[in-house]
Amino acid sequence: MFFGFNSAVKGLLASQRALYTTNHNINNANTKGYSRQQVEQRATDPFRMPGIGFLGTGTEIYNVQRVRDAFVDFKYWNETAPLGEWEIKKNALTEIEKLMGEPSDSSFRKYLDDFYASLEEMSKNPSDLSFREPVRENALAFTKHINETAERLMDMLKEVEYNIDMKVKQINSLAEQIGALNRQIYSQELDGKPANDLRDRREILVDELSKIVSVRVSESQDGKYTVSVEGISLVDHLYVNRVVFNKDGTKGEKISWENGGIINLKSGELKGLMDVYEGDGENNTYRGVPYYINKLNEFARGFAEKFNAIHKQGYGLGETREGEGIDFFVISNWNEAAATISINQEILDDVKKIAAAGVNGGLAEDNTNILKLIAQREDKEFFTGGVSQGTPDDFIKSILSSMAVDSLQAKRLFGTQELIQKNIETKRSSISGVNLDEEMADMVRFQHVYVAASKMISTMDMVIDVTINRLGLVGR
Numbered sequence: 001m002f003f004g005f006n007s008a009v010k011g012l013l014a015s016q017r018a019l020y021t022t023n024h025n026i027n028n029a030n031t032k033g034y035s036r037q038q039v040e041q042r043a044t045d046p047f048r049m050p051g052i053g054f055l056g057t058g059t060e061i062y063n064v065q066r067v068r069d070a071f072v073d074f075k076y077w078n079e080t081a082p083l084g085e086w087e088i089k090k091n092a093l094t095e096i097e098k099l100m101g102e103p104s105d106s107s108f109r110k111y112l113d114d115f116y117a118s119l120e121e122m123s124k125n126p127s128d129l130s131f132r133e134p135v136r137e138n139a140l141a142f143t144k145h146i147n148e149t150a151e152r153l154m155d156m157l158k159e160v161e162y163n164i165d166m167k168v169k170q171i172n173s174l175a176e177q178i179g180a181l182n183r184q185i186y187s188q189e190l191d192g193k194p195a196n197d198l199r200d201r202r203e204i205l206v207d208e209l210s211k212i213v214s215v216r217v218s219e220s221q222d223g224k225y226t227v228s229v230e231g232i233s234l235v236d237h238l239y240v241n242r243v244v245f246n247k248d249g250t251k252g253e254k255i256s257w258e259n260g261g262i263i264n265l266k267s268g269e270l271k272g273l274m275d276v277y278e279g280d281g282e283n284n285t286y287r288g289v290p291y292y293i294n295k296l297n298e299f300a301r302g303f304a305e306k307f308n309a310i311h312k313q314g315y316g317l318g319e320t321r322e323g324e325g326i327d328f329f330v331i332s333n334w335n336e337a338a339a340t341i342s343i344n345q346e347i348l349d350d351v352k353k354i355a356a357a358g359v360n361g362g363l364a365e366d367n368t369n370i371l372k373l374i375a376q377r378e379d380k381e382f383f384t385g386g387v388s389q390g391t392p393d394d395f396i397k398s399i400l401s402s403m404a405v406d407s408l409q410a411k412r413l414f415g416t417q418e419l420i421q422k423n424i425e426t427k428r429s430s431i432s433g434v435n436l437d438e439e440m441a442d443m444v445r446f447q448h449v450y451v452a453a454s455k456m457i458s459t460m461d462m463v464i465d466v467t468i469n470r471l472g473l474v475g476r
Contacts, residue, residue, distance in 0.1 A: 003047070003055070005460040010058030011453035014041060017061045018446040022439050029434040033204035035066040036434050037196055066196045072428050073203065076421075077210040077217065081267040083421050084211040086414035088272030089286075092160070093407040096292055099152050100400065108149075108396050111142040119374050126356035127317065127364035136343065136351050143329070143341050150296050150338035157289045160277045161247055167212055167270050168245040168255070174209045175227070175240045178202055182225045182237055189223055209234075213268040230264055232257065251278050287406055293338070295388065295399050300337035302383050303392055304329035310376055314355030314369025315362035325355050 018039045028034040040063040046054035101107045118134040125131045181202040188195040206227060209215055216228045227235040234241055242258040249256070255263045255274065265271040279288025308327040315325060328347060332340040347353045358368030376382065383389045388398040 003057075005457065005464065007056065007058035008453050008456035008460055010044065010060060012450060012457060014039075014059045014061050015446045015449040015453055019443065019450065021064055022443050022446060025434045026436065026439050026443075029436055029439075033200050033207065034434065035068050035196070035200050035432040037064055037066055039064055063193060064196065065194060066199065067432055069428070069431050072424065072431060074217075076424050076428055077206065077215055079417065079421050079424055080207070080210040081212075081214040081271075083414070083417040084269035085267045085272035085275075086410055086417055088269050089276060090407070090410040090414045092156075092272075092276040092289070093403065093410050095156060096153070096289070096403060097407060099149055099156070100403065102400050106145070108145065109393065111138070111145045112392060112396070114138045115142045116374060116377055119370060122354070122356060123367040123370045123374060126367045126370060129351055132317075132351035132354055132356075135354055136347060139328070139343050140348075143343060146296065146300055146338050146341055150293065150300075150336070153289055153293050153296065154339065157277065157293070160273055160289065164255075164270065164273045164277060165245050165247075167273060168243050171209065171212055171234070171270070172240075172242045174205050174212075175235050175242070178205050178209075178225075178227060178235045179238055179240045181205070182235070185225070186223050186237075211268065212270050214266050214271075230266060232261065232263070251280075254278070281402075287402060292399065292403070296338035297336065298388070299383075299392075299395055299399075300331065300341045301334065302395070304331055304337070304341060306376065306379075306382055307373065310369065310372050311355050313358075314372075315357040315360060315366075316355050317352040317357070317362050317364065319353075319355075319357075319362040320360055326353060328354070 018041070021037050021039050025036055039061045041059055041061055044057045044060050047057050048054050102109070104110070115135075115138040118138040122131045122135050181198055185195045185198045185202065188198065202225070206215065206217060209227070213229045215234070216231075218226045218228075220226075224237040225235070226233055226237060229243075232241065233239075234243070243263065244256050244258050246254050246256065253262050255265060255270065257263060265274060275286040276288040277290075279286035279291055280294060281287040281291035304327070308329055311328040312324040312326065315321070319325070326346055327344055329341055330344050331337045332342070344353070354370075355362075356370040357363055357366035358372070359366060377393070378391055380390050380394075382391050383395045388395045390398075
């Protein structure tokens with residue numbers, strides 16, 4: 001008697017649960033990383049009636065499944081790491097360009113031009129102290145600019161080091177969270193039903209991780225979830241293999257596993273930071289902050305040596321002596337030449353010590369030595385060896401051209417990678433994202449089913465009422 005009633009109740013419950021799922025989708029339309037969910041519905045087992053056949057028994061919701069494409073996720077994680085790497089490099093090179101200040105009134109070329117312009121003015125009247133003082137002041141401004149640039153590059157190196165440390169800590173934190181979610185998901189899916197919202201949370205963490213390092217994700221048939229970095233498991237289901245940053249380690253071996261194994265980074269923000277932190281440009285390696293620090297030190301040493309070699313041959317105003325004179329530039333720490341180059345204290349105290357004259361006695365109008373210093377600027381062998389050679393201007397141009405090429409490459413690769421990533425993200429969103437128009441259409445559809453099922457229950461109620469309460473009244 002209650003056969004049809006039970007079928008109607010099943011339809012009512014199925015449409016009600018479908019409405020609950022639609023409501024959940026609508027509520028999470030703006031939730032980051034949320035995957036649209038849909039109910040999986042099927043007809044219940046039919047009832048065999050002898051002599052009649054099989055009668056349907058209604059419907060049931062047997063699962064609520066996320067709408068997700070594993071291949072699109074793989075592509076997303078695979079392309080996010082290069083995006084993070086080139087974003088870091090682009091930003092770092094932009095910062096270095098600002099430090100170099102080219103082209104501007106506070107650039108190396110400008111300070112160098114001012115220094116040599118003051119030397120030319122002094123050569124016109126070397127006996128007048130007012131012509132000598134601008135040389136000292138412009139030389140002082142030039143060396144201070146080199147000092148400040150070197151110090152800012154060193155500060156930038158410390159900032160990069162700090163960011164590396166933070167990224168390593170973030171990797172370990174994300175790995176711990178993924179491991180904890182693995183435990184929750186595994187325990188809740190023992191009955192075979194997916195823990196959809198927990199899986200979304202886990203994949204948000206993988207999204208974050210994939211930008212820092214290149215990751216590969218795999219899940220076994222029994223639900224064991226593994227996240228690997230460069231072929232080694234970072235998260236092996238419940239076990240987490242932590243990453244360590246050893247800033248005192250040798251080049252290329254500063255990032256390792258806690259058991260000592262070296263991580264050979266291929267891409268990601270951490271790879272970009274390590275290239276910026278370690279890149280010295282040797283053997284065609286990346287040109288990071290150390291490269292520009294080394295070049296600046298090379299320039300300071302070479303410029304001081306060449307300039308001093310001629311300056312020592314000359315004589316200050318009224319100076320008489322035997323042997324070589326004094327250096328114009330001094331460097332207190334040869335390994336950190338750019339940060340420690342300065343003007344000889346004797347010249348700072350007395351501008352007469354500037355060796356303008358070329359003969360002993362330092363005749364007042366003798367400018368032969370200072371003319372040699374001015375002409376030296378055009379010496380094609382001022383700097384020799386290596387890529388950066390030629391005049392001081394050529395050396396600076398070489399550094400700036402390397403920086404411009406690297407910066408342009410970083411911007412182009414970042415732009416290309418960003419476009420690829422946006423296309424994948426759009427496809428991912430089209431598959432897994434919540435479309436409110438579709439959800440509203442589903443809501444109306446499930447509502448109609450619900451109303452129809454409720455009317456069916458009312459109809460069955462009337463049938464049962466007539467059957468029980470009204471039949472058999474005649475003859476009582």
